[in-house]
Amino acid sequence: MPDSVGSAPIVTMAGRPLADCLPAVSTISGTIMSRFIVDSALSGRVPLATLRRDVIAMVKACLELTARLFTGEDASKPLADVRFGVTEWAREGVTVDAMHAAVHTGTQMAFDHLSAQAKPAEDHLALAEVARVFVELASRLATVVSQAYSDEMHAARGEAADAVAAALIAGNATPAMARACQVRLAESYFVFTVAFVNRQILSRRTVRRVRAEVSHQWDGHALTQIGTRTATLLIPQDHFDPAEAERFVEHIAAAAHTRVRATFVSARADGISEAVARGQAVLEIMRCLRLDGLERFEDLSLEYQLSRPGAAGRHLAATLDSLEQHPVLLETLKAHLATRSTRLRTAHLLHIHPNTVDYRLNKIAEITGLDPMHSDGVWRLRSALVARMIGVGEPESADRGDPDNAAPAAQAC
Structure with missing residues (x-):
């Protein structure tokens, strides 16, 4: 018969809430151990004590999930625990079919345990609620087992593929290695x-x-x-x-x-x-x-x-030596080239007036003999900047900083 706490109905069986009528963890875990674990090859790779602990944790998570479905509580934690257990079993070589079979057996045992306590004449509402919850339980468990297993298998294949990628990048990949990792090498x-x-x-x-x-x-x-x-x-x-x-x-x-x-x-x-x-x-x-x-x-x-080392690169980099004493102009040149020689965008990037950009670009032309506002000058200045900053010219001083974190050039010049 139904009771209620506030507005949430609680369905009871034999005078107890359904969540309290679930079987003990040990009742189900013992059957799972004997039917699916002890007789499998898994017991030869993993100590029985570890297997027993894992099975108990999985059964406990499934029973907690069932109880929360009865009470309407959040089921995310037990679902996460089930996912964790499936992932661990997948890493140990348990097949997804074996996992589904174990979960089905445990679910059937819990359902039979509840049904055996019911009195059909008095507990028909409880039986209907048990049927509803176990349909949802079966769906949720099937989904989480399949998804967790699939994700783990995908991750394992990804790790193997990563090994092939690393070998290709290092220059020592072989067709035999790729085949062992189930990766087809392209030409x-x-x-x-x-x-x-x-x-x-x-x-x-x-x-x-x-x-x-x-x-x-x-x-x-x-x-x-x-x-x-x-x-x-x-x-x-x-x-x-x-x-x-x-x-x-x-x-x-x-x-x-x-x-x-x-x-x-x-x-x-x-x-x-x-x-x-x-x-x-x-x-x-x-x-x-x-x-x-x-x-x-x-x-x-x-x-x-x-950017390749050589005398020509060093000569080209030296084109900007005359701007060494004018760091604001050098920073303006970098910004101007980064904006593809767009005056307004350069002003916006440096937070200065466009007329200030013009003034600085004219000073650069005056000092270097190359006009950053004309295509020929832009090409030479850009090439010199590349040669200089990549390092084929004079060693770059530490105070030039990182271009990714460079602050805008000062307002004054």
């Missing part, structure tokens, strides 16, 4: 190098979110090496349209919740190590020039070549 890849801007490190949750976004975008075909500050993504060429690159990078930035710098090059499987090094060099150029988003390698190929 050639688009190699993305990505830097996460304005974040000291990515949290583990954010890394997982970025990884999931990459997997979603390329249907699991991409190989990844994602760190807390940078990422290398290897996408088979037959699964990638370069026209989608910008959209892809935008999705990565959204998943990471931060700005990114990215570039990509094409490479054969045996040339990925060199491609990664080239991409990292382009990212450094982007950092120095304060460029965000995606920059295709071919669009910065000249800057890349200028």
Whole structure:
């Protein structure tokens, strides 16, 4: 017969709330141990005491979930406990079929235990409530077991794929290794190098979110090496349209919740190590020039070549030596080139009046002999800045700071 506490009805059986009529944990855990664990190969790999502890924890979580469904309380904690137990069993090699069978057996035992206490003539409302709750219980447990098992298997495959990616990047991947990890090597890849801007490190949750976004975008075909500050993504060429690159990078930035710098090059499987090094060099150029988003390698190929060590680069870098005594002008030049020589955007970036920008650019032209307001001068100054900041000229002094965190130039010049 139903009682109530406030406005929430409590269904009783034999004078007790249904949640109090559930069987003891030991009643179910003993059967689960004998039927599914002791006779399996699992007992040879994991001590029985550990197995017993895990089974008891799982049964306790399932009974707590059942009780909360009867009382209407929040079921998130016992569901999380079930998910944890499924993940642990999956790591030990328990199949998903065995897990479903064990859960079904435990659920059936709990249902039979409750039904045996009922008096049909008096407890028909309680029996109806038991039937309703156990239908919901079966649905929830089936869902959480399947999802947790699938996630763990996906994570395991991801770890194997990560090992292949690391080997490709290091230049020592072999077909045998790829087959052992169940990864099919492509003949050639688009190699993305990505830097996460304005974040000291990515949290583990954010890394997982970025990884999931990459997997979603390329249907699991991409190989990844994602760190807390940078990422290398290897996408088979037959699964990638370069026209989608910008959209892809935008999705990565959204998943990471931060700005990114990215570039990509094409490479054969045996040339990925060199491609990664080239991409990292382009990212450094982007950092120095304060460029965000995606920059295709071919669009910065000249800057890349200028950044290579050599006498020509050192001579080019020396073009800006005359601005050493004018740090505000040098900072203005960097900002002007970062805005692609747009006067108003430069003023906005530096928080100064456009006329002040004009004045400073004229001073730069006067000191260097190169006019930053004309295309020829812009090209020479930009090239000199690349050579200087990448390090092929004079060593960069420590007080120049990090372009990512540089403060706007002072108002005065």
